[in-house]
Amino acid sequence: xxxxxxxxxxxxxxxxxxxxxxxxxxxxxxxxxxxxxxxxxxxxxxxxxxxxxxxxxxxxxxxxxxxxxxxxxxxxxxxxxxxxxxxxxxxxxxxxxxxxxxxxxxxxxxxxxxxxxxxxxxxxxxxxxxxxxxxxxxxxxxxxxxxxxxxxxxxxxxxxxxxxxxxxxxxxxxxxxxxxxxxxxxxxxxxxxxxxxxxxxxxxxxxxxxxxxxxxxxxxxxxxxxxxxxxxxxxxxxxxxxxxxxxxxxxxxxxxxxxxxxxxxxxxxxxxxxxxxxxxxxxxxxxxxxxxxxxxxxxxxxxxxxxxxxxxxxxxxxxxxxxxxxxxxxxxxxxxxxxxxxxxxxxxxxxxxxxxxxxxxxxxx
Amino acid sequence: xxxxxxxxxxxxxxxxxxxxxxxxxxxxxxxxxxxxxxxxxxxxxxxxxxxxxxxxxxxxxxxxxxxxxxxxxxxxxxxxxxxxxxxxxxxxxxxxxxxxxxxxxxxxxxxxxxxxxxxxxxxxxxxxxxxxxxxxxxxxxxxxxxxxxxxxxxxxxxxxxxxxxxxxxxxxxxxxxxxxxxxxxxxxxxxxxxxxxxxxxxxxxxxxxxxxxxxxxxxxxxxxxxxxxxxxxxxxxxxxxxxxxxxxxxxxxxxxxxxxxxxxxxxxx
Numbered sequence: 001x002x003x004x005x006x007x008x009x010x011x012x013x014x015x016x017x018x019x020x021x022x023x024x025x026x027x028x029x030x031x032x033x034x035x036x037x038x039x040x041x042x043x044x045x046x047x048x049x050x051x052x053x054x055x056x057x058x059x060x061x062x063x064x065x066x067x068x069x070x071x072x073x074x075x076x077x078x079x080x081x082x083x084x085x086x087x088x089x090x091x092x093x094x095x096x097x098x099x100x101x102x103x104x105x106x107x108x109x110x111x112x113x114x115x116x117x118x119x120x121x122x123x124x125x126x127x128x129x130x131x132x133x134x135x136x137x138x139x140x141x142x143x144x145x146x147x148x149x150x151x152x153x154x155x156x157x158x159x160x161x162x163x164x165x166x167x168x169x170x171x172x173x174x175x176x177x178x179x180x181x182x183x184x185x186x187x188x189x190x191x192x193x194x195x196x197x198x199x200x201x202x203x204x205x206x207x208x209x210x211x212x213x214x215x216x217x218x219x220x221x222x223x224x225x226x227x228x229x230x231x232x233x234x235x236x237x238x239x240x241x242x243x244x245x246x247x248x249x250x251x252x253x254x255x256x257x258x259x260x261x262x263x264x265x266x267x268x269x270x271x272x273x274x275x276x277x278x279x280x281x282x283x284x285x286x287x288x289x290x291x292x293x294x295x296x297x298x299x300x301x302x303x304x305x306x307x308x309x310x311x312x313x314x315x316x317x318x319x320x321x322x323x324x325x326x327x328x329x330x331x332x333x334x335x336x337x338x339x340x341x342x343x344x345x346x347x348x349x350x351x352x353x354x355x356x357x358x359x360x361x362x363x364x365x
Numbered sequence: 366x367x368x369x370x371x372x373x374x375x376x377x378x379x380x381x382x383x384x385x386x387x388x389x390x391x392x393x394x395x396x397x398x399x400x401x402x403x404x405x406x407x408x409x410x411x412x413x414x415x416x417x418x419x420x421x422x423x424x425x426x427x428x429x430x431x432x433x434x435x436x437x438x439x440x441x442x443x444x445x446x447x448x449x450x451x452x453x454x455x456x457x458x459x460x461x462x463x464x465x466x467x468x469x470x471x472x473x474x475x476x477x478x479x480x481x482x483x484x485x486x487x488x489x490x491x492x493x494x495x496x497x498x499x500x501x502x503x504x505x506x507x508x509x510x511x512x513x514x515x516x517x518x519x520x521x522x523x524x525x526x527x528x529x530x531x532x533x534x535x536x537x538x539x540x541x542x543x544x545x546x547x548x549x550x551x552x553x554x555x556x557x558x559x560x561x562x563x564x565x566x567x568x569x570x571x572x573x574x575x576x577x578x579x580x581x582x583x584x585x586x587x588x589x590x591x592x593x594x595x596x597x598x599x600x601x602x603x604x605x606x607x608x609x610x611x612x613x614x615x616x617x618x619x620x621x622x623x624x625x626x627x628x629x630x631x632x633x634x
Binding site: 018019020021022107108109244247248250251252254255257258259260261262263300304305306 | 410413414415433434435436437438439442443445448449450451452453454455456457458459462463465477481491493494495513516
């Protein structure tokens, strides 16, 4: 309650009732994002390559109880666009929340599942199932059914996260340089092993792999949602319970322990949730990058680093941005389709460079 | 009461603590003093369970090793020597983190009021909207103390004393705030809580501690009231330099005047 707000940094403009309290701003932002998500979701149902689109259709669907909607339009909406929008929302939320949780866990704003090799590890798991699923791993596929692919990606992601944590963190301190370098090594290793598998793949598998590797929501089906959805939803539901612990962890592991946080158990839950969310996302959508770094970073600028708000806001903004990116990817070269991973990378990579520029003094790389 | 018996800590093949025994009573400030590397911080961290150790540790008669992190958090707050923050929190947000352990147990409204009250206690009223990373080292140290105070605000809960473990709480503070923070610690003890503070300033220890534990090479060299421990021969043996101890007129507390590091008489040219 002073005039000290004059030093406010970007994103801290409004003056709440208690100086330094950004919870109101955060709640308002989350409310705004809920509205934005609803709007984007509906928009993504109407936009697309097919002429079954614009607003009249939406009006018919929402207000007239589906009357006046043709069979053709029903199929496009119900079997193609709706699952695609749901999958896009799940994947966007999963990637953004995974980024936020990893950054809290590594106490480092540059941690991102795509950058540090977690996605590559998950990809290796997925490729293994795609290529060897009909031969070597046949029995396992028969056992796990549609869950085989997301489960394999989950274990690939889990393994690389554990290795990464083991290599980059010493006595609770994560070295940024070590983390990024270890991520490069892990991604390279996963890439090499994936290369071996791709070498073994037949033509049909190759086509699958190429499109999958670029990152795409095309081919979203209800069965994909059934396979990946439960895993993503479970992982996302665990993360709000980590929020307080991650806040305490930003003071360091010792201080988190002082505040009564069971640090080791919390870290294992965080790592497992991230691996599950990223693994399931990678399994159904391939390598969609940069969502995990862009979304939490933007939100920290707006509402601050409190994970109780950052995590739900990341889920919403991640979903919104991925739905928008998907809308771009399927309209920009309509009627053909552009892989969404290229869209997120084209936007995300320059953004990442901008973060580096802004923070290179602070990061001490 | 905190009772420690035969506490041992090893890093690799080196004994950092070689069988330390001590007691600290609630209602008192216990100062741990000694040269660099004598094991003061290690002792505090071992008692708190941050590093592996052997030996008996009891807090208020309960075995510390059997306590869960949240039970311990309700009983004691810890101010570490250094705290590195990884994200841009405001001062208020940092202090509120102190409520993590016991926030739900406070009466309604108290959780809103406490952080600002704690900031006032460390002379940082009006700082709640500032960004932590923009503050000076001494201000950051006081913010952290306010956070710790929030965690154990009431010195006695249901007849059980709570504890403040302070690791060099005044190391980067100016003289006014050194006194202010030590008075705050003494007040906490006078209200029934217990304070264990690692201190480098022997005069602050003499002024504010009820008991002084003098450490050297991983063991307790001497322990007792300041007047008994802070004596010429003890200080000479422990610090291996020339100091002279006097007595503050009227108050009677000892004071320590540094003379020279070598042991020789030092004169200004």
